Amino acid sequence: MKDQETIKVQDFNEILKMGQENIKVLESDLSEEREKRQHLTSAFTAIQKSLQVNSEEFQKSKSELLCLYKEIQSLPRAEGREQFLVAYNLLLRENSELEAKVSKLAQELELLKHCSVGDRTANLMTSENACEDLVSKGPLLEVEAVSPSEDRQALCSELGESKQEETPDESVKAATFPRERQESQQMRGHEQPLAVEPKEVGRLEEEASLQSQSCGDSSDDSSTKYLTSGEKTSCQHQGELRELRQNLRRLQILCNSAEKELRYERGRSLDLKQHNSLLQEENIKIKIELKQAQEKLLENARLHSSLTAEWKHCQQKVKELELEGLRQTQSLKSQQGLQEKLAREKSKAAEAQEKILDLQQKLDHGRQVCLSDVCIFRKKQLEEEIKEAKSIEARLQQQCQEEQQRRILLDQDINELQTQVRALQDKEEQQEAVNSQQQEALRKQLERERRKCEEYFKSNQELSEKLSSLQQEKEALWQEHGRFLEQLGDHVRNYKDKHHCHKAKLQKVKDRLTHELEIRNKRIKELEDETGKLQQKIEMEKVFQGQIIAQNDILLLEKRKLLEQVTDQEELICSSKCTISAFQSKASLLDKENQQLQENCLRLMQQIGLLEQIIRSIQIRREEETVITDNAAFEILKKILPLQNSSFSGTGFILSAENLQETELHKWEGAAAIPKSPEPLSRSQDSESGYINVTSLKETHNTQGDQKPEL
Structure with a gap:
């Protein structure tokens, strides 16, 4: 009997050792999960920093877009402005979509942070509390396991002294101990961790030995009292053993639940890692898209600057061509009048050399007529220019009423027109001075025409040569104008191609978002x-x-x-x-x-x-x-x-x-x-x-x- 009880005590000690080892494994798992939680927190902080950087980049892109919008509004032509407004609206849509994506990612990160940290801390606290409960209950269960063994020793001593009831007692013991061995073997297979330090185990073993000795001493005195109730006490001990088994099963169930929670937390940590990797990939994609959008903005800004420069250059060329055309028309008109006058004077000189006095009178009359014709012609030109200036001013006033946003640019245009009007007035004064000089020269020439008819022919030939050179220059200018229009057409085609590419990219983004919604x-x-x-x-x-x-x-x-x-x-x-x-x-x-x-x-x-x-x-x-x-x-x-x-x-x-x-x-x-x-x-x-x-x-x-x- 004593050998069996020692075997049971040794088995129980082995069980306790196994429980200690299992608890150590659980503690190592808890430490690993804490380290994983720290890694996750560091990853969350890194993602938050990247989101802040992305938000700063978005703000920069917004400021650039506002600058572009102001420049587009400053453009005077409606066609160029409409093209740039279309590009600006597309860029705004892209920025809004990117902002929505960034906001969604930030919300998901915050939710994940709250969920992961709260759930993991709660689970870890529950697992730690369960382990502490097991550690505190280990010595109590040991005491409970030792107490029935002590009771059995007392019963064995009592039964050894009572020879009269040896046969029924031995039959009861033979029936009970094999069952106890089988139950101890089943408990080994179903046991779960119990935590007791080695010092406490030694102390409990010493207490058990002392109690067994005291029970052996007291059994000698109380053997005469409990001889008749031996069977009943054995039944009671069996009931207590059943209770202990049930307690052990409860502990097994708790430990199984703790292990399941640990497995669940491990799987959840793996899921969180995968989700973090996916979030990082999405952040990388967003950064790439931001870079592409910034490159597009830079390209659009460059195109805008190049187009504005070309537009200004074209305006300057057009103004120069208009001025040259006016000068040419004026010179042609003056040359035609001079040729007619020369023909008349030649006919007059050939017909009557004798009529000098009449010619002098006619010359005086012709001078007055020429002066009046020149004055009338100049007045008409000035009236036409004044009408054109008035029409330009009226158009400018209409544009000011229609487009209040362009007031600053229109004021600049008005100032330019005022400078042009002043320049025209200066030119008119210069032309009047030139006309006066020409009139004096004509007077002198008319006096010298009699003597210098041949010189007039030579001068006419020189003028015809100049006219031909001017016509050639005009044709060259028209050719340059055509080339410039072709370049503008090429630029417009390139812009339309880029616009189509941009639409295709937007379609791809829409398809990807619809796929995410389906998921x-x-x-x-x-x-x-x-x-x-x-x-x-x-x-x-x-x-x-x-x-x-x-x-x-x-x-x-x-x-x-x-x-x-x-x-x-x-x-x-x-x-x-x-x-x-x-x-x-x-x-x-x-x-x-x-x-x-x-x-x-x-x-x-x-x-x-x-x-x-x-x-x-x-x-x-x-x-x-x-x-x-x-x-x-x-x-x-x-x-x-x-x-x-x-x-x-x-x-x-x-x-x-x-x-x-x-x-x-x-x-x-x-x-x-x-x-x-x-x-x-x-x-x-x-x-x-x-x-x-x-x-x-x-x-x-x-x-x-x-x-x-x-x-």
Whole structure:
């Protein structure tokens, strides 16, 4: 018998060592997960910095676009302005789309940060609390395991002294010990980590040896009292062993749930890493798109500057050509008048050389006529120029009324026109001075015409040569004008090609966004399917609770039958009053536990109602809101479930450990004072029913723990 008990103690020590090793592994896993959480926080900070940089780049691009818009408004022509406005609107659309993408990414990062940090901290706290509970309950379970071995030693010593009842006692032992060995082997296969330091293990072993010695000494004195109740005490010890096995199973269930939570956290950390990698890729894509947009802005700015320079150059050339055309027309008109005058004078000179006096009179009359004709011609030219200037001023006034935004540019144009008018006035004064000089020269020439007819012919030839040279220059200018128009056409074609390329890129972006929307809709459908599965699981849990209640009723009936058998054996119960007092204390504690467990059941039912309300609110909000509200609702569910489960498991096991300690104290107190009332029977009945409720509630807790990683 002693050898068997030593073997059991050694097995129990091996179990404790295995539990310590498992706890060390769990602590290493916790440290690794903390390091992963630190890496994730650093990655979140890096992503936030990149988003800030992107926002600064967006602000710069906005400022550049505003500058371009101001320059476009400063353009005087409507056609060029419309082209640039189209380009500006396209760039604004691109910037708005990029800003929307950046805002969505920032929101997703903030949500991920809150979810990951909150959920991971809650899960880690629950796992740490579970480990601490296991560490604190290790010595209590060791004491519970040692106490039945001590009781067995006492019984063996008593049975060795009592030779009269050797045969029934030995048969009972032979029936019980093989069962105990099998149960110990099963416990080895199903055990989970318990934490006890090696110093505490040694101390507990010493206490167990001392207690065994004290029990051996006391057994010599009390052997005569418990010879008749040997079988009953063995049954009681078997019941206590069953309780210990059930406690170990509960611990196994808790440890399994903790391991499942750790696995779930690991998978979630991997998912977060993948999501972070995807976010980084999206940030890289956004940066590339920003660079492309900036390059497009620079190209548009360059095109704008080149087109404005070419436009100004063309305006200057057009003005010069107009001035040259006016000069040429004036010179042609003056030459034609001079040729006509020369022909008349030649005819007059050939016809009558004798009529000098008449000619002199006619010359005087011709001078007056020429002066009057020249003055009239100049007046007409001046009137036409004044009309043109008035028409230009009227057009400018209309443009000022139509386009209030161009006031600054129109003022500049008006100033330029005023300078042109002043220049024209200066030119008119110069022309008048030139005309006066020409008139004086004509007078002198008319006086010298008689003598210098040949010189006039030569001068006419020179003038014709000049006219031909001027016509050639005019043709060359027209050719240059045509080339310039061709260059403008090429520029316009290039701009249209770029515009088409830009439209194609926008189409690609739209297609990609539609694809993302389809993926998100699929995800919403998957989440709805998951909610349906959760509702089915809740219904299954309700059915399971009904089955447990039915089983409890059946067990209560069986207990009543057992109570009827116990009434027949009340004479034997008087000899075992110590054990009855212990059961009374246990019954009182188990009643308290039953009350607490009933309160917990009510809380769980309230929580189930809250979960159903939350699921209904989620279904209603999904029809109205986007994916962001869905993520927030699931986060609320995830936060509610682990906290409530952890609070439930911790309180139940602390109470069970305290109850076991108090039962041992009541055993020693029961030896001194033994009550005579028959209340223990009802209390034992309540205790057993409460114990069954504990197991059922623990099984429901395990089902909830299995559901939690599926969420």
